[in-house]
Amino acid sequence: DLYLKLSIKYQQLSHGDPLGPAEVSYALNNMGTLERDQGRIESAMKYFEESAELKLSAISISKEKGALTLEYVDTLSWITSMKESKGLFAEAEKEYASHLQILKKMTAIQGHEKQREEMIAKILQLAAKNSIDFGKINQANAYITESINRIEKTEYSRAVEWEWRHYLASAYLLSSEIRRLSGDEKRSLSALGMAYALSLKIKYK
Numbered sequence: 001d002l003y004l005k006l007s008i009k010y011q012q013l014s015h016g017d018p019l020g021p022a023e024v025s026y027a028l029n030n031m032g033t034l035e036r037d038q039g040r041i042e043s044a045m046k047y048f049e050e051s052a053e054l055k056l057s058a059i060s061i062s063k064e065k066g067a068l069t070l071e072y073v074d075t076l077s078w079i080t081s082m083k084e085s086k087g088l089f090a091e092a093e094k095e096y097a098s099h100l101q102i103l104k105k106m107t108a109i110q111g112h113e114k115q116r117e118e119m120i121a122k123i124l125q126l127a128a129k130n131s132i133d134f135g136k137i138n139q140a141n142a143y144i145t146e147s148i149n150r151i152e153k154t155e156y157s158r159a160v161e162w163e164w165r166h167y168l169a170s171a172y173l174l175s176s177e178i179r180r181l182s183g184d185e186k187r188s189l190s191a192l193g194m195a196y197a198l199s200l201k202i203k204y205k
Contacts, residue, residue, distance in 0.1 A: 022068060025054035029075060041082050048079045069106065070119055073099050077123055084126075089134035096127035117154045121147045121167055128174050132181065141178050147171045162202050169198035 032047030055072040059065050076099055084092040103120045107113070124147035131140035148171045151164065172195035179188035 021054040022058040022062075022071075025051040025058065025071075025075070028054065029078075032078065036078075036082065041085065045079055045082050048075055048082075051075050052079065066106070066110065066113075066116075069102070070116060073102055073119060073123075077126060081126055084130045084133065089130055092130045093127070093134060093136075096123060096130060099123050100127070112154075114154055117150055118163070118167065121150045121154075121171070124150070125171055125174055128178070132174075132178065137178060137181050140174075141182070144171055144175045144178060148175065165198045165202045169195045169202070172198065 028047045028051035032044045032051065035041075035044035035047060052072060052075045055068060055075060059068045059072060062068055076095070080092050080095040080099070083095070100120060100123055103116055103123070107116060107120075124143045128140045128143035128147065131137070131143060148168065151168045151171060154164070172191045176188045176191035176195060179185075179191055
């Protein structure tokens with residue numbers, strides 16, 4: 001992959017610049033995504049794991065740790081989601097909880113920030129899906145309820161309002177499935193209706 005080769009060369013020339021390992025980690029993420037899309041899960045996980053290690057290296061020498069930490073947790077979430085796809089639900093459950101702990105600790109120290117809130121909402125949805133697969137419906141409902149509450153409280157500008165609708169529609173779709181599995185058909189249909197209504201208003205830019 002040309003991007004990966006160029007990124008490695010940049011890292012070699014960067015001499016302690018955190019952008020060096022960060023750029024290589026982005027390229028490794030791309031390779032991991034390609035492998036995942038081809039169904040080569042083990043290979044994809046190796047790329048993502050190496051990417052996560054490089055992000056940790058970049059964080060250790062960077063003055064701007066916040067953004068890199070979000071990217072690090074995002075990469076970890078990809079690794080965890082692939083473990084879930086392999087049926088490792090208990091392991092995935094622990095890892096999603098760990099990812100959320102990192103992000104919520106950042107919020108406790110630094111206050112609310114839109115991009116971080118999006119990441120928390122996203123991982124809550126991933127954790128909810130894992131809980132569904134693991135047969136823990138009540139836990140799934142707790143995760144998805146928190147995700148919906150966080151998205152609804154996050155302020156979005158008109159320029160990225162479609163993101164707000166997209167995240168919220170995804171959350172309501174999961175909520176509908178959770179309600180269905182709980183035997184609450186009425187609330188399941190209500191959540192499905194919310195997801196559909198939001199999807200009609202999404203205008204991607």
